[in-house]
Every structure is written in C-alpha cells, then in structure tokens.
Amino acid sequence: MNAPIMVLNTNAERDQGKRAQFGNIAAAKAVADIVRTTLGPRSMLKMILDPMGGIVMTNDGNAILREIDVNHPAAKSMIELSRTQDEEVGDGTTSVIILAGEMLQVAEPFLEKKMHPRTIVSAYNRALIDAEEIMKSIAISLDTSDKEAMLGMIRSTIGTKFMSSYGDLICNLALEAVLIVKEDITVDADESKASSLAVADIDAYAQDRGHITMDTKRFARVERIPGGQMSDSYVLDGVIINKDVLHPKMRRHITNPRVICLDIPMEYNKGESQTNIEISKEADFEAYLELEEQYIKRFCASLIKLKPDVVVTEKGCSDLAQHYLMKAGVTVLRRMRKTDNARLARCSGATIGHRVELLTDKDVGTKCGEYLVKQIANETFSFFHKCREPKACSIVLRGGSKDVLQEMDRNLQDAMCVTRNILLNPKVLPGGGATEMELSVRLSENADAIDGVMAYPYRAVADALEIIPRTLIQNCGQQPIKVLTELRAKHALKGGKGAHFGVDGKEGGIVDMNEYGVWEPFVVKLQTIKTAIESASMLLRIDDVVSGLRNRDE
Ligand SMILES: Nc1ncnc2c1ncn2[C@@H]1O[C@H](COP(=O)(O)OP(=O)(O)OP(=O)(O)O)[C@@H](O)[C@H]1O
C-alpha cells in the first residue's frame, strides 16, 4: 500500500491545537510573572548579568526583558511588545506585559470549554473599542504652559523608579531638555513636501499633521560621566563633545566662535579603487606631490576666507591642512561622530558642508556663545555652549558609578518620553490603577447588554484590567481583595463620581487622584491597553507552532 506522505520535515517540531494554545498562554504568563514585582512606586529592582559579565540593575520592564534570553516563540513575541511600547511612547513597558499576560490567562477557561478563538478575539476587540471611548470620556486636559503641572506629571513617571529620591532633579532635566529640542514642524517639515506648498498651506499642513517634532533621541544626548554628585547633573545650553583640539597650539577658549561643520576629509582624497600612475621622470613625481599640496592649500584658503574660529569634520585632517589652519588661528576637531556633528550644527546654526568652495557666510554657525576645552574626571571635553536658541543639547549626568548612571539615564529617557507625549497630546488620565478600574467597572456594565456567548470574554477583559491595581496593591504588601472591593464600589458610583479613585501605591490604600496627583499621559495608557489586547488576540489565534528545521547534530 501507499507509504505515508511526509509533508513536514521530520526534524520540525510541531505543537498543534490545544497544546499550542495553552503553551503560548503559559509562556506569556511566565514572562508577565518576571516583571510583575517591578510595577509601581514600591517596586523591586532586578539585577541581570549579561553574557559579557556586566550587570544591569533596573526596574524598567523593557530593560529587563531585553536582557533575558528566552526560548519559547510566544515569550519572544511578548518581549517584542515591551520593546514596541518603549519605542512608541517610552513608558508603560511593564504594564503592557502584565496586562497582556492577564488577557491571555482569562481566555484559558473559554478555550477549555471549546469556545472558538475567533469569538474570544471579536469580544476582545469590541471591548477595546469601548475602552477607548471610556478613556476619552474620563481624560482631562493639562495646561502645558504650567510648569508645576508639567513637573508633577513627570514626577508620577519618575516616582516608580530607582531615582525617585532625585525625582525633582530628573524632572527638571527632562523638561528643560525637551523644551530645547522642541521644534515646530513648519521649520523642520518633511522638506520636499513642505517646500512645494504655498506659505498658507504650510500652517494647514502642520496642523493637519498636528505635530511638533521633539527628537530627543537624536538631539538630546546624555553624557554619562562617572564621579561627582548626582546634583551636579545639568542640561547644557549647547553640546559637549568628547574631543580635544587637534594641535596643542590651537586655541582652547573662544568667545562667540564662528563654527564650520564639514563631513568631508580635510586631506587629499586617495583614489577609491586601484589607481595606476605611470611616472617616467623625477619631475613628474614632484609635480604630482605638488598637486596634492595645491589642493590642500586651495581647500584651506576657501575655508579661511569664511573666517572660522572652529572647524569640525567627521573625517580626517592631514598634517598639512592642520598646519595651514593653525597658522590662520583656526581650531580643528576631527573624526567627529555623525550624530555629534548634527547636534553641533543644530545648536550653532551651521550647515554641514560637503564642498568647501560652495560654503557661504550663511553656512557658518554663529549662535554659540563660547567654545571651551575642559577636563571633567580625566576626560577632555569640548564645550560649545551658551548658545542662543539652541535646538539641540547635551545632558551631563554625574553620579557614583557606571551602573547608577545607566539606570539614571534610562529613567531620564522615560521622563523625556513622557514630557514629549504630554506636549504632543496634553490629555492625561488618572494613574494608580484608577483608569483600569474605571474601565473594568464600565465594561462589565456594558457586558450585561451583550447577547450571546460574546458577553463572557467581553466581561473577562473587564476582569483582566483589574490586574494593574491588584499588582500595585500586592507590591506594597497589602491584601488586594478588600481594597479592590472598596475601589470597585467607588467606581460603580453613578455619574462617574468615583472615576478618579485609585490606589495609593506607597501605602496600598484608596485615594482620589485629584488630590494624590498621579497622572499618566493619555497616549501611554491608550497604547498600553491597545497593545496588550491586540497582542493577546494575536496569540490566541495561533493554533499551530512549527519550529523550523533543527540542526541534525543537535
Ligand atoms: N504614587 C503612585 N501611587 C500609585 N500608583 C502609582 C504611583 N506612581 C505610579 N503609579 C502607577 O504605577 C504604574 C507604572 O509603574 P511603572 O512605572 O513601574 O511601570 P511602567 O510605567 O508600566 O513601565 P516602565 O516605567 O518600566 O516602562 C502606573 O499604572 C501608574 O499609574
């Protein structure tokens, strides 16, 4: 008779049906359990050894999960979630994992009862749509010009972090840095598009995009310099670059420097591919060298014509060029990092040049107030500071050790992201689990009105949302059941009177967020809940896990 037909390679591992589904749920739960204790103001830190032997100490969900090595594909996908959350909004990376894990866990009983995953998924999606509406109805607007309110807002983010005792310092640094790099789109618009628009359209275009750019990743660089006091950290009104001048005789202190930024080598360009030169007379060789020299001389002459005080380049600078420029009293920095160059150009007002002959007076940066070479803790730094309206900045972080500085940097990034989110969308939601509890109560009210089997998974979403307040209570060592029941009762009050009640994350009691003052950006919360539900839906729809070919030797 016929031999059995093998479709899949026999080395492939395969999990099907129930086994795959429950396997995925277990994996997601395992990942959520790792980060559960790091949520909220009473959170624990994790210490992770990386393969190189370095240590990471943090309670940032993304930073923890990034370091650990997992095997199960569903666990990998969960970890990806927190990375997305980090890139999109910068905060809420722990919440999203906990929530997604819980959303999957509550689906388990339905799968056991043989409910089709599609039904569960549609109920989840319906709950998500309703949740967004409810969140819109309880969000309130924040006045972004009110510095105190902004700082309070950032403080709630930092409050859950290791650095919370230095909270005010970090909040101020974050706010200051973000305000420096903040820019209206009309200036920095997608240029090809913006330039083809009439002036009147540009406003509409900007409004349409509704978007001010705040690229903190590119334009606010954190310099971590071990040593000193944490309180010595500051935001510079300009940039610092980890370089000394090229030649010891060049000037190290210039007021109101004229800065030229280049991204070309200041030396004779050697042929890229193989170049053959046939020389028959000695004179020809001399002429050849002469040509190179002439080129450098012309190059420097065009630069010097613009009367720069400082010339920086991303590439090298030959001895000859260095000589000419030094004689003209120009300070040179070479082999700059591309990003450093971009920041310097932005805060000094220079344009990065590619051809020296084409540079004009307009391309020279004149907005820096001072150029200074200074030593901090054994390292030499070039300061370009006291800039008039800098559009980029360096943040100097000082502190005891490398690990502390790294955690401080991560906390600062969170704070900057939250600041940016608020400036882009000044809507906030109550924190401390208040939003989740409100959603939970309102969704379970909605569930009563739903006919058919969909009602059960819909209600399960409502139950799952309670995990955030519950974890916050657990993490400060209280019994969740009593507090949660009380909190639920508050939120069940008619007319949304209790919508702003949440958990006091330090004591575990119930507080009104209007007084307690823990608020979170609307975009962060929305993104958290959206990502959690969507990814849970996705994992639920998997009924077959095939792992590709195994190596035969294994
Ligand atoms: N003082 C507080 N009292 C109660 N809850 C708080 C307080 N401060 C923050 N929270 C709550 O803690 C949660 C945030 O915790 P945490 O910052 O540890 O995690 P995350 O923001 O999800 O992830 P991460 O910051 O690691 O990216 C939010 O739900 C927030 O409302």
Ligand SMILES: [Mg+2]
């Ligand atoms: Mg946080």
